[in-house]
Amino acid sequence: MTASPRTVLVLLDTPADGLRSPARELLTLARSLGDVTALALEAPSETTLADAASYGAGTVLVVDLPGDASVGARLAPVAAEALAAAADRTGADLVLLTSSFVNREIGALAARTLGAGFVYDTSGISLTESGVVGSKRVFAGTWDVECAPTTPRAVLTLRSNSVVAQPVAEPVVPGVEHLAVEPTAAATAAVLVSRTAHATAADQSGRPALAEASAVVAGGRGTLGDFGPVEDLADALGAAVGATRDAVDEGWVEHDAQIGQTGVTIAPRVYVGAGISGAPHHRGGMQASGVVVAVNNDPDSPIFEIADFGVVGDLAEVLPQAAAAIRAHKATQG
Amino acid sequence: MRIVVPVKHVPDIHSDRGLTPAGRVRRGADDGTLNELDENAVEAALQIVEALDESERATSEVVALTVGPVEADAALRKAFQLGVGSAYRLGDDALAGSDVFGTAAAVAAAVRTLDAQAPVDLVITGMAALDGLGSVVTSLVAAELGLPQLTLASRLTVEHGQVEIERDLEGFTEVLTAPLPAVVSVTDHVNTPRYPNFKLIMAARTKEITVLSLGDVGLAPDAVGEAAARSRVVESAPRPPRPEVELVTDKGEGGLALAEYLIRNDLV
Ligand SMILES: Cc1cc2nc3c(=O)[nH]c(=O)nc-3n(C[C@H](O)[C@H](O)[C@H](O)COP(=O)(O)OP(=O)(O)OC[C@H]3O[C@@H](n4cnc5c(N)ncnc54)[C@H](O)[C@@H]3O)c2cc1C
Numbered sequence: 001m002t003a004s005p006r007t008v009l010v011l012l013d014t015p016a017d018g019l020r021s022p023a024r025e026l027l028t029l030a031r032s033l034g035d036v037t038a039l040a041l042e043a044p045s046e047t048t049l050a051d052a053a054s055y056g057a058g059t060v061l062v063v064d065l066p067g068d069a070s071v072g073a074r075l076a077p078v079a080a081e082a083l084a085a086a087a088d089r090t091g092a093d094l095v096l097l098t099s100s101f102v103n104r105e106i107g108a109l110a111a112r113t114l115g116a117g118f119v120y121d122t123s124g125i126s127l128t129e130s131g132v133v134g135s136k137r138v139f140a141g142t143w144d145v146e147c148a149p150t151t152p153r154a155v156l157t158l159r160s161n162s163v164v165a166q167p168v169a170e171p172v173v174p175g176v177e178h179l180a181v182e183p184t185a186a187a188t189a190a191v192l193v194s195r196t197a198h199a200t201a202a203d204q205s206g207r208p209a210l211a212e213a214s215a216v217v218a219g220g221r222g223t224l225g226d227f228g229p230v231e232d233l234a235d236a237l238g239a240a241v242g243a244t245r246d247a248v249d250e251g252w253v254e255h256d257a258q259i260g261q262t263g264v265t266i267a268p269r270v271y272v273g274a275g276i277s278g279a280p281h282h283r284g285g286m287q288a289s290g291v292v293v294a295v296n297n298d299p300d301s302p303i304f305e306i307a308d309f310g311v312v313g314d315l316a317e318v319l320p321q322a323a324a325a326i327r328a329h330k331a332t333q334g
Numbered sequence: 335m336r337i338v339v340p341v342k343h344v345p346d347i348h349s350d351r352g353l354t355p356a357g358r359v360r361r362g363a364d365d366g367t368l369n370e371l372d373e374n375a376v377e378a379a380l381q382i383v384e385a386l387d388e389s390e391r392a393t394s395e396v397v398a399l400t401v402g403p404v405e406a407d408a409a410l411r412k413a414f415q416l417g418v419g420s421a422y423r424l425g426d427d428a429l430a431g432s433d434v435f436g437t438a439a440a441v442a443a444a445v446r447t448l449d450a451q452a453p454v455d456l457v458i459t460g461m462a463a464l465d466g467l468g469s470v471v472t473s474l475v476a477a478e479l480g481l482p483q484l485t486l487a488s489r490l491t492v493e494h495g496q497v498e499i500e501r502d503l504e505g506f507t508e509v510l511t512a513p514l515p516a517v518v519s520v521t522d523h524v525n526t527p528r529y530p531n532f533k534l535i536m537a538a539r540t541k542e543i544t545v546l547s548l549g550d551v552g553l554a555p556d557a558v559g560e561a562a563a564r565s566r567v568v569e570s571a572p573r574p575p576r577p578e579v580e581l582v583t584d585k586g587e588g589g590l591a592l593a594e595y596l597i598r599n600d601l602v
Contacts, residue, residue: 074508076473077483100504101469101486108470109477112435117564120468133568139465143353146569154565189482190512193498197506211504215601237602255502255523261464262371262522270601272592280348284467291601293592304579309595313584321589326602329593 006034006127009092011083011103012044012052012060019051021212022098024165026158030096031056031168033127038174039063039086041073053171061086064180074195076102077187080109085181087114087153094132096125099157099265100211107155117149123162123267123288132156137267140280141287159288160212161267198256205231205241210257213240216268218259218286220244222275222296222315225252229319230274236323236330242266244282260285274315278303295319335386335394335492337379337456338448340441340475341372341413343406344465357567358431366405368412371460373527376416378520379458380528382492395419397448401429401440407543414538415530421541422448426548431560438474440558443551445479456497457517461486472519482512488523 008030013023030036038057040048052060063082065072072078083106087095095110097103104120111118122134132154136145149156210216215237219230221244234241242264243257259266261284271289276282278294278301286292287306294307295315304310311318343366352360379396386394398413398421400406410421424444432440448454457479462469469485476483487499497518498511530538548555556562582591596602 076485077477102503104468104470105473105485108434108468108474111564112438112474112477115564118434118470119565120470137573139352141573143570143572145353145357145567147565148568149565151564186477186480186482190484190510190516193509193511195506195508198502237596256505261467262461265467270596284464291599293595295588295592299581299583304581306576307579308576309592310579310581311584311588311592312581313588318584318588318592321587322592322596323589325590325593326596329597329602 004127006094006132007090007092008034008036008094008096009083009087009090010036010038010057011095011097011106012038012040012048013098013103017045018047019055020209021165022158022160024051024055025160025163026096026098027052027055027057028165029125029158029163033094033125037061037086037090037092039083041065041079041082049174049176050171053174054167055165056168057174058172059175059177061090061177061179064178066182072183072188075187075190075192076105077109078183079106080113081183081187082179082181083110084113086179089179093153095153095155097155097157099159103157107157111155114153114155115151116153116155117151118155119147119149120157121159121265122147122156123159125156125158137288140284159265159267161214161269207234208238208240210240210242210259210264210266213266214269215239216242216259216266216270216286216289217272217274218242218244218276219247219253219274219315220276221246221250223247223252224275225250226316227253229316232323233272233319233326236326239272244276244279273303274319276303277301278306335383335390335456336397336452336454337382337395337458338397338399338445338454339372339375339379339413339418340399340401340445340457340459341376341409342369342463343367343400343402343409344369344463352572353567353570356431357570366408368409369460369463369465371462371464371522372409372413373416373460374520374522374524375458375460376413376418377525377527378490379456380417381525382456397422399424399441399444399448401425401437401444403430410543411538411541412530414541415535416528417531417534420544422544422546424546424548424551426555428548428555428559428561431563432558433563433565434468434470434474435564436558436562438471438478439562440551440553441471441475442478443553444546445475447546447551453515455514456492457481457515459517459519461519461521469519472517476517479517482516484510484512484516485519487518487520490518490520490524
């Protein structure tokens with residue numbers, strides 16, 4: 001018996017301004033699992049539609065909410081009702097979302113309505129003879145677990161950087177369909193009074209967003225407040241900048257940069273931690289990274305226990321030297 | 335004002351955490367603690383009550399609630415040390431192996447039972463349990479109870495029968511409001527939990543914990559636990575230990591060595 005393909009529904013994250021890399025990765029994975037419909041909670045732009053087509057969505061289902069859709073769609077219970085309605089409409093037995101705080105809530109609430117099993121923060125999803133299996137890293141990346149939904153339907157969220165996004169050979173123009181959704185009173189019982197974007201460091205610097213970056217350079221208390229060397233190496237690598245909570249609490253970097261159990265969870269191909277001791281709360285957010293590199297002037301610092309490569313030294317000297325060498329290398333590569 | 339704070343007993347984050355062969359979190363009374371992030375929820379509840387005027391405060395109560403085996407009492411004892419007034423544990427063998435839905439159903443049923451004794455105005459949880467890190471049980475509890483959900487609050491105020499929160503979510507700051515009763519989760523930025531008070535530490539040892547059974551909260555054994563779980567762990571293993579770190583001591587060329595390592599491993 002071979003695993004039979006699924007009817008897959010994928011929630012698109014930011015339909016207005018083109019797909020972000022986690023959504024592209026998710027669509028890439030989704031089309032290996034079955035026939036894909038993408039769900040947009042707001043009317044998608046032409047760019048987004050073209051993107052969705054490039055990554056294999058045959059149909060884009062657009063949710064029409066009453067009133068100011070951009071407000072309602074931001075509420076997890078409303079989005080979850082739309083997602084569940086879309087799963088019923090398409091007959092999807094596999095519903096996929098990217099992993100974020102909001103998407104986990106949306107996924108869990110939709111799964112509750114659908115009577116579906118729910119597996120969050122997977123780093124891989126596969127079809128086996130006995131059904132869908134989601135792979136997870138738990139306990140700060142120290143354990144690997146395979147979770148299988150026991151229900152005919154399943155909802156899973158996928159972490160960024162778990163698969164490599166790959167466009168299809170021949171994109172088709174996706175069919176656009178509409179689905180009207182009337183949220184229940186319970187879903188709108190909490191009112192969104194205001195929503196203001198705060199410019200993130202990533203926006204201002206042109207660096208990739210922390211949660212999606214394939215390389216991250218993070219700084220801690222050991223920077224003594226000067227993130228210059230961290231940013232220098234990040235820019236040489238095309239990496240995002242991250243930080244420990246202590247660095248955030250000191251006001252050296254903004255809150256969005258915090259990596260850890262109560263900050264952003266990351267799993268880039270490479271993580272460089274500079275002036276970071278490697279406390280369990282921080283490790284919980286980065287230990288699933290592919291390669292861990294640490295720069296710390298204390299050879300007994302716990303971060304070296306989880307590092308693949310380490311430099312014992314002053315980050316203010318090591319990082320700029322590394323950045324210069326990487327730039328020089330890139331120049332020779334043309 | 336009656337506030338229920340659902341709390342969780344989790345393996346200490348500094349301990350060697352793991353899973354049992356059945357795929358469940360390995361727990362022991364020795365290394366288990368109150369989930370650190372639940373301290374912020376207890377603190378938030380205590381602050382709300384402490385801000386009330388004297389007569390309102392006299393009729394107010396902060397109740398800690400946990401779902402779990404007898405070891406989970408350790409989490410409730412810690413909540414007593416911080417100042418909660420009473421504690422309940424929903425304990426039943428049938429609860430073992432619950433997934434997020436079973437857990438939420440159990441918490442919600444216990445809250446409903448408490449509400450029938452005396453109306454519950456607020457349910458406040460921490461943002462996540464530091465073992466599973468799912469951050470979804472709060473939402474599911476709210477859905478089970480049919481109450482408004484205001485999650486991940488970094489600021490929380492309760493006034494005139496209304497709760498207002500502020501939260502930071504992926505580049506946006508949001509303000510949400512809802513009438514009471516409501517379900518709220520708070521982050522570790524909402525407040526700084528107080529230290530256990532010596533008098534309370536002494537008293538916490540002997541304070542009464544009310545143990546509830548599934549029957550007491552009106553749940554059938556097959557509505558929770560393994561019987562109701564919609565997913566199961568089919569395989570689990572500790573990750574193979576990382577190879578020994580390649581360590582270089584900087585004598586003027588540490589940065590070059592770092593660059594060379596990244597280039598050699600195709601990471602540039
Ligand atoms: C409930 C809770 C939640 C938390 N959540 C998080 C979280 O999500 N993320 C998080 O990061 N933390 C979190 N923390 C905090 C965490 O416990 C640690 O306190 C924090 O990660 C330590 O930050 P640090 O490594 O920057 O600082 P430190 O532990 O002070 O380490 C600084 C390191 O820099 C090194 N150093 C100093 N000078 C230099 C130099 N010139 N060159 C090189 N190295 C140098 C030192 O040797 C040291 O190892 C949380 C704490 C609590 C209680």
